[in-house]
Amino acid sequence: MSASERAYRQLRSEILDGELAPGAGLLEVEQAERIGVSRTPLRAAVARLIADGLVVGRNGRGFEVTELSIASITGLYELREGLEVHAARLAAERRNPEGFEALRVQFRDAPELLLQGETGIHRYYELIDDFEAAIDAAVANPFLLGALESVRTHLARIRRIARGNQARLRAAAAEHLLIIDAIIAGDTSLAAHATHIHLYQSLTNVLATLGEEAAVPAD
Numbered sequence: 001m002s003a004s005e006r007a008y009r010q011l012r013s014e015i016l017d018g019e020l021a022p023g024a025g026l027l028e029v030e031q032a033e034r035i036g037v038s039r040t041p042l043r044a045a046v047a048r049l050i051a052d053g054l055v056v057g058r059n060g061r062g063f064e065v066t067e068l069s070i071a072s073i074t075g076l077y078e079l080r081e082g083l084e085v086h087a088a089r090l091a092a093e094r095r096n097p098e099g100f101e102a103l104r105v106q107f108r109d110a111p112e113l114l115l116q117g118e119t120g121i122h123r124y125y126e127l128i129d130d131f132e133a134a135i136d137a138a139v140a141n142p143f144l145l146g147a148l149e150s151v152r153t154h155l156a157r158i159r160r161i162a163r164g165n166q167a168r169l170r171a172a173a174a175e176h177l178l179i180i181d182a183i184i185a186g187d188t189s190l191a192a193h194a195t196h197i198h199l200y201q202s203l204t205n206v207l208a209t210l211g212e213e214a215a216v217p218a219d
Helices: 003-016 028-035 039-052 070-094 097-108 110-139 142-162 166-185 188-215
Strands: 055-057 063-065
Touching: 003 028, 003 039, 003 142, 028 039, 039 055, 039 063, 070 110, 070 142, 070 166, 070 188, 097 110, 097 166, 110 142, 110 166, 142 166, 142 188, 166 188
Parallel strands: none
Antiparallel strands: 055 063
8 A cells, every 4th residue: 555545544534533623734744744654645645635525725834624514514415415316216216126125124123223332333334334335236327426425425524423313313224214115115206205304304413413512602
C-alpha cells in the first residue's frame, strides 16, 4: 500500500468514525507526522478527501473536516431520496428473491439484535450494509451505484447521530423489512413508497436530534 493510500484510508476512517469531528483542523505537517508519511503523500490523500466532500480548505491555513450542518444533511437526503427510491424500484423489478428472503429473516430478528448493546448495534449496521449490497446486485447499474456510493460515504457520518436511539433503530429495522417484503413480492410501487417513508422518518429523526442538541446550553 502506498503512503498516500495509507494516509487516505486512515484519515477517511477517522472522519467517518467521528474520531476527527466536523470542523476539526488538519494541519499538513501535524497530520503527516502523526500518520508517519511525508507531506507529499499527505497532500495527495487530502486531495482525495476533498474530492469525497469530507475535507475543505481552511482560509489558507490547512484544511478541516466538513461540517454536518442542517443544510448539508437536508441536501444529502434530497439526493438520497432520488437515488434510493429509484434503486428500490429497480430492485423489485430485477430482484433475486432468494437473497432478499435471507435478509428478511435477519431483519425480522433485528429488535432482539439491538438489545445486545454495542455489539448488536454494530451487527445491525453490518446488516444494513448487506441490504445495500443486495440492492446494488439487483440494480446492476454501475452509474447508479457510483452515485449511491458517494452518498453512503456521507451517510456513515450521519448514522452516528441515531446510533444511541434504540426506538429509532427498531423502527428503521421494521421499515427495511417492509422494503424487503415489497422487493420479494416484485411490487415496485410499494418498494419505492416504503423507501420514501424510511428516508422521511430517518431525516426527521436526525433533524430532531440535532435540534435537541442545539437546545442544550453549554457548560
